[in-house]
Amino acid sequence: MKKVIVIGSGFSGLAAATDLAEKGYDVTILEKNDSAGGRARVFKESGFTFDMGPSWYWMPDVFENYFGKFGRKPEDYYKLVRLNPSYSVILEGNETIKLPSNLEELGNLFESIETGSRENLYKFLDQAGYKYEVGIKKFVWKPSRSITEFLSLKLLYDVIRLDVFQSFHTHIRKFFRNEKILKLMEFPILFLGAIPQNTPAMYSLMNYAEIKLGTWYPMGGMHEIVKGMVSLAKEKGVKITFNQNVRKIEVLKDKAHRVITDTDTFDADVVIASADYHHVDSVLLDKTLQNYDQKYWDSRVMAPSSLLFYLGINKRIPKLEHHNLFFDEDFTLHAHEIYTEPEWPEKPLFYISAPSKTDPEVAPEGCENLFLLIPVAPGLEDNDEIRETYYNILMDRLEKYCGISIRDSVIFKRSYAHKDFSSDYNAFKGNAYGLANTLRQTALLKPSLKNKKVKNLYYTGQLTVPGPGVPPSLISGLVVASEVEKEFPIS
Ligand SMILES: Cc1cc2nc3c(=O)[nH]c(=O)nc-3n(C[C@H](O)[C@H](O)[C@H](O)COP(=O)(O)OP(=O)(O)OC[C@H]3O[C@@H](n4cnc5c(N)ncnc54)[C@H](O)[C@@H]3O)c2cc1C
Incomplete structure (x- = not known):
């Protein structure tokens, strides 16, 4: 049976692995962290369940098609609810617009x-x-x-x-x-x-x-999608191994034949790398085999990184909706600071997800689960002092908007930014969402999903086609699986 090694257990890796296992390949996923999901992992603390990355469930048809491909439905794994309002936007002067899910009302x-x-x-x-x-x-x-x-x-x-x-x-x-x-x-x-x-x-x-x-929410949190995909992958025979940090893809005569981790060695007929592209190319491969050099990567427009705060609050915050976009500062200035002159924003725009508005399971009774996100340029200096400065800026604006004290009700707090993206996911410049979807980085102009010099090495995930986001990453895994099936048929 043809052995496929998939590096990484994010949406793209899980999708590629499951599809190939369904077709009869012998598939093993090697994941460096101790749980699946990559940027969509979860952690639990003090009775709160925090989704670490994605919080918006869009394009439900993509998930239906994914599970449908294997004779399943999303409902077999998680319960979806449609949010109404879809989200709330806070403008200058704290004017709030709530976007109704009904088109006529909108x-x-x-x-x-x-x-x-x-x-x-x-x-x-x-x-x-x-x-x-x-x-x-x-x-x-x-x-x-x-x-x-x-x-x-x-x-x-x-x-x-x-x-x-x-x-x-x-x-x-x-x-x-x-x-x-x-x-x-x-x-x-x-x-x-x-x-x-x-x-x-x-x-x-x-x-x-x-x-x-529509904007949907899987009860239990976004990680329920990962749990569903892992369960389906296992059903199809995929072996998922954790704490397997890949150090090297060993190549012999134009073919990747072994993948070496900190502790083990795995033989391979085909390798699919769903870890961050730049890391795979520049760290896991010999220099002569890289698809792109450092100059290429330095010239790419990366999508932003993020400064995140996961907060457990010991009371409810009536003014917030499930999704809240704080666009109360200058949009153009913020964009300029992210894309043109990469620096920490002077007056950040930010986003708050409060899943406890919809889901009683993600926070203890009477408490609120908050996820705060500031989009920031990749590659910035990241330290505790800077994080704390922004925490205070956000708290000032949040308390003013909500008209209540919040700081003194924080019973759990964790921050996450560039340094964490780099150490947890080997993310180039600590990026959160891969490459930006600019015109010059679309379709053929994205990093290729196939290595040009190593015949059986493929790339998948948010840095290659079609791009960043949960649905595109999942699709990326399926696209690469069908390329493998064409070029390395099972028999
Ligand atoms: C804060 C944040 C908010 C987001 N919000 C949304 C949202 O609301 N909606 C949406 O649709 N999308 C959102 N996204 C984007 C979405 O989460 C990503 O596009 C998607 O999860 C990427 O999946 P992936 O498979 O490409 O990569 P990843 O999830 O990064 O998976 C790659 C995996 O490879 C592993 N790995 C790396 N190096 C190695 C190695 N050497 N050995 C073994 N394993 C390795 C990593 O640990 C990781 O598990 C968000 C992302 C972030 C970070």
Whole structure:
């Protein structure tokens, strides 16, 4: 039986492993940490359950298709609820807009802010719906290894209608003028790790995902998805081994034949690396076998890193919703500090998830579970003093917004930033979300999912196609599995 070694147990690694095991390969996952999920791990402390990374469940169809591929449904593993409001946005002067999940109500809300915007929202969503259909059903499934994959008249027609060459910033202004609406509509683009000016308008598919398909939450937390995927992987025969820090991919005559960890050696017919691409290329391989050199990586636009705080609060905070976006400071200045002049933001934008609003299991009774996130540039100096400065900035703004004291009710506090991303995930510059989805880093222009010199070495995950985020990472794993099946068939 062909032996496949998968490095890393994030969404991409789990998806690739499960698909290949289903097809009859002998698959082993080697994970450096002591639990699965990568950036979507979980930890429990003082009665609280903290999701360490993702908190937004978007594109439920991608998860349905994933589990459906194996004859299962997401409900076989976790219970989903749709959030209403989908989220809350806090603007200048602490004005709060709650985004209803119902489209008609959302249209009415838009109309109350800008006359004519209800109709324009519907028109915008029609176009975005097309982009979602083509983008998520066709383009993200392309391994993007050759231009020929895109050379058909139908596909070229699709590419033009996808508005690949127009920025989201320009596109959205054809529909709306009001600054508040523009902020609401530009927010999902931040998920892609780039600013609207550098993001192709094609990604208005994110607005379609958010508005039409909804914001969901798996009861128990986002890690329930990982638990479901691990359980399915094991059902299919995948062996998952923890505390296996890979040190070297050994290559003999253009083929990876062994993977060496701190404690063991594993033979391989095929290797799939789902750990951070830069780490695999520059640390696990000999220099002559790397796909890209340091100069290449230094010239990439990385998606932001994050400064995170996991807080256990010993009381409820009525003013917060499940998802809260604090856009009460200057958007452009913050983006400038992340993307143009990488430095710690002067007046940070931030996000708070309070899953205990929906889920009583993630906090003790009467308590609130808070996850605070400031998007910040990758590669910044990260130390306790800086973290504490931002903790205080956030607490000042949060207490002011909520109108109650919160600091003195914190019974658990943990921070997480660049240094942790690097040590836990071997993340280049301590990035949180991989590479930004700019026009110059899309599809064929992303780091390739196949090594050019080692015939049986593949890469998957948020640094290769199709890009960052839970659904794209999961899709990345399936795309790479089908490349392996084509090039190294089971018999
Ligand atoms: C703070 C944060 C918030 C986010 N929010 C959202 C959200 O709300 N919604 C959304 O859709 N996405 C979100 N994302 C993005 C999403 O979580 C990621 O895109 C996705 O989880 C990446 O999966 P992956 O498989 O590519 O990589 P990873 O999850 O990083 O998995 C790679 C694995 O490889 C392992 N590894 C690394 N080096 C080695 C080695 N040498 N040996 C063995 N194993 C190794 C790592 O330990 C890790 O387990 C968020 C990410 C972060 C960090």
